[in-house]
Amino acid sequence: MSSGPPSSTQAQPESRKDYTLRFAEDGTFQITVFSDLHFAEAENSVDGPAQDKRTVEVVKKVLDRENSKLVVLNGDLISGYGTVTDNATLYLDQIVDPIVQKDIPFATTYGNHDNQAYSKSSELFEREKTYPNSLTQNMIPGNAQAGVSNYYLQVYAASGAAEVPDVILWFFDSRGGTLPHDWVDDSVVEWFEKANANLVGQYKKTIPSLAFFHIPISSQYEFQNNPGVNPSREPGINGETVVWQGQMFDGKTGHDVAFMRALANTDGLMATFSGHDHNNDWCYKWTDTLPSQDVPGKGVNVCYGRHTGYGGYGHLARGGRQIVLKKDTLKDKEVVTWIRLEDGLVPANVTLNATYGQDEYHPLRHLELRSIAGSGSHCTQLAAGIYSTGLFVFLLMYLPLRLWN
Numbered sequence: 001m002s003s004g005p006p007s008s009t010q011a012q013p014e015s016r017k018d019y020t021l022r023f024a025e026d027g028t029f030q031i032t033v034f035s036d037l038h039f040a041e042a043e044n045s046v047d048g049p050a051q052d053k054r055t056v057e058v059v060k061k062v063l064d065r066e067n068s069k070l071v072v073l074n075g076d077l078i079s080g081y082g083t084v085t086d087n088a089t090l091y092l093d094q095i096v097d098p099i100v101q102k103d104i105p106f107a108t109t110y111g112n113h114d115n116q117a118y119s120k121s122s123e124l125f126e127r128e129k130t131y132p133n134s135l136t137q138n139m140i141p142g143n144a145q146a147g148v149s150n151y152y153l154q155v156y157a158a159s160g161a162a163e164v165p166d167v168i169l170w171f172f173d174s175r176g177g178t179l180p181h182d183w184v185d186d187s188v189v190e191w192f193e194k195a196n197a198n199l200v201g202q203y204k205k206t207i208p209s210l211a212f213f214h215i216p217i218s219s220q221y222e223f224q225n226n227p228g229v230n231p232s233r234e235p236g237i238n239g240e241t242v243v244w245q246g247q248m249f250d251g252k253t254g255h256d257v258a259f260m261r262a263l264a265n266t267d268g269l270m271a272t273f274s275g276h277d278h279n280n281d282w283c284y285k286w287t288d289t290l291p292s293q294d295v296p297g298k299g300v301n302v303c304y305g306r307h308t309g310y311g312g313y314g315h316l317a318r319g320g321r322q323i324v325l326k327k328d329t330l331k332d333k334e335v336v337t338w339i340r341l342e343d344g345l346v347p348a349n350v351t352l353n354a355t356y357g358q359d360e361y362h363p364l365r366h367l368e369l370r371s372i373a374g375s376g377s378h379c380t381q382l383a384a385g386i387y388s389t390g391l392f393v394f395l396l397m398y399l400p401l402r403l404w405n
Helices: 047-065 088-101 121-128 186-203 218-225 257-264 327-332 386-404
Strands: 028-034 070-074 106-109 151-156 167-171 209-212 269-274 283-286 300-304 319-326 335-341 349-352 368-374 377-383
Touching: 028 047, 047 088, 047 319, 047 335, 070 088, 070 269, 088 121, 106 121, 106 167, 167 186, 186 257, 218 257, 218 283, 218 300, 257 269, 269 319, 269 335, 283 349, 319 327
Parallel strands: 028 070, 070 106, 167 209, 209 269, 269 300
Antiparallel strands: 028 319, 151 167, 283 300, 319 335, 335 349, 368 377
């Protein structure tokens, strides 16, 4: 019988006590999203613990290169089918250890594999709350069918009283696993609509927002099917068919229509982010009704994260999605986002704005975004790899000569 995985043994830094989310002094707020970590597979073998250690290194390396104000763990932290004893909460300690060491606040949505035979999302939640930098909440307690991770967080200005937020972050439990209805429950949709209306009434204005949930909405599947993902206009990896909310239950679309309508009708919602499909990391602009679905998206950007863990299927390089909000472009619903790989490379960097989905992107394969910190400032510098730049210049000069001759 396995003795179970070791819990975090490193000394935890002294708590900052106040984990109120705030923009940086330069007017930016950065979120790092890790999806599908899939700890706890094959724990009685040599390979299982080894791949978990590699996943911890992914988290460390990505965070070392970024200036994150918040980490989002966007579902499937644990492979509930992989662990053979009730060790899930000990695996959670390993997952959050590099985040705790950096004293970064983190917030979680639970995925279908977090709620299986040997992993219960309710127990993961209780364990999370022992960490002072965990911001995960359950704002619909006592409703087992709703799942656990349904809540919102508020992001405030860099200084001053935390009175009126600049941004709202919504988190939803898309369920699945031992809760076989793998979509956001209608009771959660009702709570979401009421909570959003209350916030608008409280602050007397619409607050820009983002949303996080593990399983993609079915409009993402419909878009992939028709009109399809354009690699220039929706750059990223499109490596598998979207597994949408409700697909694992009965293979039919439509279970998440109420949730999709609520998202589309939320004024100020800039983008949503999900995981689940390990070989996808593209974004698209959800606008008009799709050929097979009468739910207009009204311009919401819909994105994947990036497969982070060495557990689970998939052969893409591991990493995490980065999201940067800028106070001076919130009014334009602008979101800058990229994938940071564990080796430091950034394969694509896009701006989700009014013209996303029309803009043409032709990212260089070796493009890297380096974070430069100094004297309290935060800036980014794009640097093209020498190989890609040299190849481009060579082709630019050589091909016309060949054609001329």
